[in-house]
Amino acid sequence: MTFPATASTDHELGLGAIRRARELTEPALRDIVDRLGPSLGGVGRYHFGWWSRSSGASGKAIRPTLAVLAAEAVGAEASDAVPAAAAAELVHNFSLIHDDIIDNDELRRGQPAVWKEFGVPAAILIGDALHSEAFGALLNSGRPGAAAAAMRLSTAMREVVVGQVEDIRFTERPWTGEQAVRIAEYQSMAEAKTGALLAFSASAGALLGGADTAVADCFDRLGRHLGLAFQCTDDVLGIWGDPAKTGKPVFGDLREGKRTLPIIAALTAGGSASERLGVLVERGVRTDFELRLAAELVEEAGGREFAEREAARHLAGVDDCLASLAMPAETRACFEDLAQSLIGRSR
Known part of the structure; x- marks a missing residue:
């Protein structure tokens, strides 16, 4: 899951934490990619957008930010979290490059995707190289807790891959009936595909900062709640978001036939709007009129409200995790601001 650049500019604490994490992590990423040699390293530099040594990397750096904040929360230096931050970015970008092949997406961050530019x-x-280097970044760091963090990365990557497989299979299932995707199935997939890597980022940052397993587990839960809250919000934006802010067409998820939370919730709600929506999506939503009608029916059946309520529930889960952890007030405020900047985007 890529976090679009739609966070509010009002959230200065969160944005400041993101800038700081990016500045700490990017040099390590550049060194890792450079070690891949001129050919493969060149492909990596292209993907990250490093056209020169002075140009900055693309992306929101949410995962490195979670790692850095978690390390600071347990009393360590931000630099202690850099191996975890770099590992999170490496595996995230590994997944983006491979996802573009799977989805046949030709563009990534406004330029031809790696497979389109250099071949599959x-x-x-x-x-593959970025995935491998992520484990090296952890295990070669010499930090206490590095081996435990690497085990968590292995678990997270297994979840991400399984979640991707389930997401693909969802598109092969009917919209309605006994074989339709259920809310619990979708949420399990979203936690794996989106939440698992955020959970790794936060828990690994804490581990490299010297935290024990219990504290790392709490940061793991925080990351999962944040991932699910983000996914719920992203699903709302995937239908009703402003294209100027999201970079996606209005009604985009309906247009692409994606099984997302508002649609699944609306289809399982019962009632006239739910039934009419089921008939419409089974037949196929093609014209602009049908897209508008489908969006109206999803909202009328309560799908939008359900997704927004779930986003709020998981955001409350983030708050609960923060409340259970001792940390400096400024670090806590950064966590809260970061979460609000990512989630408060659905209206």
């Missing part, structure tokens, strides 16, 4: 074999290989 090169894209597969740079993705």
Whole structure:
């Protein structure tokens, strides 16, 4: 899951934490990619947008930010979290490169995707290299807790891959009936595909900062709640978001036939709007009129309200995790501001 650049500019604490994490992490990422050699490293530099040594990397750096804040929360220096932050970014970008191949997406961050520019074999290989280097970044760091963090990364990547497989399979299932995707199934997939890597980022940052397993587990839960809250919000934006802010067409998820939370909730709600929506999506939503009608029916059946309520519930879960952890007030405020900047975007 890529976090779009839609966070409010009012959230200065969160944005400041993001800038700081990016500044700490990018040099380590550049060194890792450079070690891949001129050919494969060149593909990596292209993907990250490093056209020169002075140009900045693309992306929101949410995962490195969670790692850095978690380390600071347990009393460590921000620099102690850099191996975890770099590992999170490496595996995230590995997944993006391979996802573009799977989805046949030709663009990534406004430029041709790696597979489109260099071919599928090169894209597969740079993705594999980034995945491998992520474990090296942890295990070669010499930090206490590095081995435990690497085990968590292995678990997170298994979840991400399984979640991706389930997401693909959802598109092969009917919209309605006994074989339709259920809310619990979708939420399990979203936690794996989106929440697992955020959970790794926060828990690994804490571990490299010297935290024990119980504290790391709490940061793991925080990351999962944040991932699910984000996914619920993203699903709302995928139908009703402003294209100027999201970079996606209005009604985009309906247009693409994606099984997302508002649609699934609306289809399982019962009632006239739910039934009419089921007939419409089974037939196929194609014209602009049908797209508008489908969006109206999803909202009328309560799908939007359900997704927004779930986002709020998981955001409350983030707050509960923060309340259970001792940390400096400024760090807590950064966590809270970061979460609000990512989630408070659905209206």
